[in-house]
Amino acid sequence: MKDVSALIQENGAVQDRSIYWDRDIYELEQERIFARSWLFLTHESQIPLAGDFITTRMGEDEVIVSRHTDGSLQAYINSCPHRGNQVCYAEMGNTKSFTCAYHGWAFGTDGKLITVPLEHETYYDNIDKARFGLQQVAQIESYRGLVFATFDPTAPPLMSFLGDMAWYMDAFMDVPGGTELLGPPMKSILDCNWKVPVENFIGDGYHVGWAHAAALDAINRLQGLGGAETNPLMSMQGNAGYNPDGTGIQVSTLGGHGMGIIWETAAALHVNPAYGEWLAYRTETIRAERGEWAAKLYNGHWDASIFPNCSFLYGTNTFKHWQPAGPRSIEVFTWTLVEKEMPEELKQYLAMMNMMTFGTAGMLETDDGENMEGCTGSNRGWMTRQGKVYAGMGQVNEGPHPELPGIVSEGIVAETSYRGFYRAWADMMSGKSWEEMSRGASRRSIKEVA
Template identity: 40%
Template sequence: MSLLPRDPAPSADVSEYFDLERGLLDREIFSDDGLYRQELRRVFAPSWLFLAHESQFRKPGDFFTTYMGEDPVLVTMGKDRRIRAFLNVCRHRGMRVCRADAGSAKAFTCSYHGWAYDTSGNLVNVPNGDDYPSDFASRDWGLAEVAQLDSYKGLLFATWNPEAPPLAEALGRMTWYMDAMLDRDPEGTEVVGGVHKWVLEGNWKLAAEQFASDWYHVNISHASALMVMSPTGKGPKQEIVQTPGRQYTDANGHGAGFPTHPKSRFDDRIVHRHYDYDQLRERLGKERVEGPMTTGHATVFPNFSYLPVNGSIRVWHPKGPGRMEVWAWTLVDKSMPDEVKNAQRLYNLRTFGPTGIFEQDDGENWSEVQATAHGFVSGGLTLNYQMGLGMETEDGVHPGTTGRLYSDGAARGFYTRWRDLMNTPAWHEKPRTEQRSTQERP
């Protein structure tokens, strides 16, 4: 079916909200409802968004429900073993056709009036079908499918934008950094332990920008957690506090930060002993093994983030300007023995699960920042994003533009991409005649 969205809503010019050259940000972007609605139209609807991991679909009928922005989405494996994604909305009255989180089914029946759809999105049953007009055709009323769906090494992404560049192009050089987590094992990766979900009072961008750029907070916010993890119990080791490293800034808004000291890792010792680091250096190269593979943080714009050290992958689902829902998985190498996979899962829960010793620190920070954003005076403050300004360069070692580990560089790149998308009419805002001619092409 052709999706012809509503006429364009009024949109604000956000140029004044972010000054890249001076590294200044207007914090109103975290609390303004109009800007949030504009984000759904111009940031989330046109972008490639993470859906799930391929390992969640092992046989025909397997499904998983998620969101793209605030749009509910149903991801299925059809009888042909092809994975598809649809708007999880019945074409009759708009009810969700699947209200379960995940499972296996032969069909999806709306619990309102009984319209039923198969795993390929086709409308296969309409109660009282004889009462519809003679020109009613079931083939015209299947579930609304995403415009594009693709995967990168097990990670499934989709977009509503038929004009979006291919996923590989959208990821760009970020794949070099992603492979430090996704390509350790020739057999690939899988997720274990289900999906953990929790709600935070905080704008989704606070989490996404931190995972893109913020190593700065680690030794302050997580000092007590690092004390617990230290063999001496006396606090962060000096090489962690002063560790050298790099921060990657991508033109598409992605970002990653990582130490470059080979002793900087503090992952689970069982997992650490599992790896043959000489083999990994042959496979991934010394720069990745002693860089983004050991520990660090990353965001794929706009709202998918990951932590290589414990295999945490997560999505920051927006739920209004002041709230987000966090969904987190544990990612492991397929060839890991079961005891190592379980060690990775437990380590992830202890550190970055909903009650993890690091995750609680982050959640409190974001919620506190959000709380002060609602004040009349405090909500209008200009925020400083100047750390590392003008220090980014091509270092000849790590692909793309990188700067010092302690920097706001990737955050500036994140908000530059955000600003550009917010100021650019999306495909669905084109004149309807142009939309039709584009969408009717074979």
């Protein structure tokens, strides 16, 4: 394997192509990134009742996430301590226990071993059941309903891991009633490395007008627009009218999270005015209570990624989990992100639009999927793989912002947040301690910058 410390160069701007293809690098990612980071599991709204559970993965490790009888959230590895069989094959449900299909050991919703068939007749009552529970994750916590866990007992608390990213997400998650993810998720498989969609969502404003030119045009027509009156994102179509001044920002926060925000365009891709009307209704409260910056962030359209493998678009209401399934394959899980207090018809409309745009066969998802597979597949060639790819855009135009946390660049077409992601990736891959990675956040309340 290549020298890990040389895979990312020029402050995050240059990536060695082997990181999108090499099996050994992928295995090291499992150990140094997925076994250490806080990883998204589910939203509390998916498991509200005692006994509710879902199954998911942390890296390649299969886990069960459940709501125990005492109301606590629990997560443990979905593999029987007897001979290793999966103890749960369902994707979600409600249960009192998980019973292994092989020899019948049964576990409670806290993962503890409850019953062992023939315990008296074969173990002569000499088995210490406390020793054979399902292996627990080291830490589990929620942030505004989003449930995360880590296998690393030394990982800092979730809020410290999220840092300024949580500060930004509060702009739309800290609303009356909170937010929820509508599931069950749509599912698909893409033949690409897991980092490719993460970088697409963390900051690829560059491809919007180009790769999605036809989709933008179709949406514009669906909106009944055309001629002089067009959707605000149509100015990016074909790169004909992109203007960096005052149209938006790109942000990289410590820990490898990041986003791009286009001001005043949260509802730009919608064909039903109900969403814009909801935003206008909510904005008044947000402006009055938390100030102008909060209102501005709430009305922007966001593309964003939470390190390492979770992304969302606020405005287009899609929430993505990119599950690694080998160096060249991912399983994609797509939920719809809504505010809990929205009327039911609006939620259903948003779920339908998410399906049309970023669902498995969505107009924009299919544009992206082909490009993501292309960016990975070209590295099959041994000589190709010896080369590098480049994310150096916007380096001359980024830095601290007088009012917002993180490294900020003006204009949404930049690669500032890519570089932050790859700096964090390189830190973790080189085995740095949490202290060395200085994940501390410069958290401030929205009120402080208002």
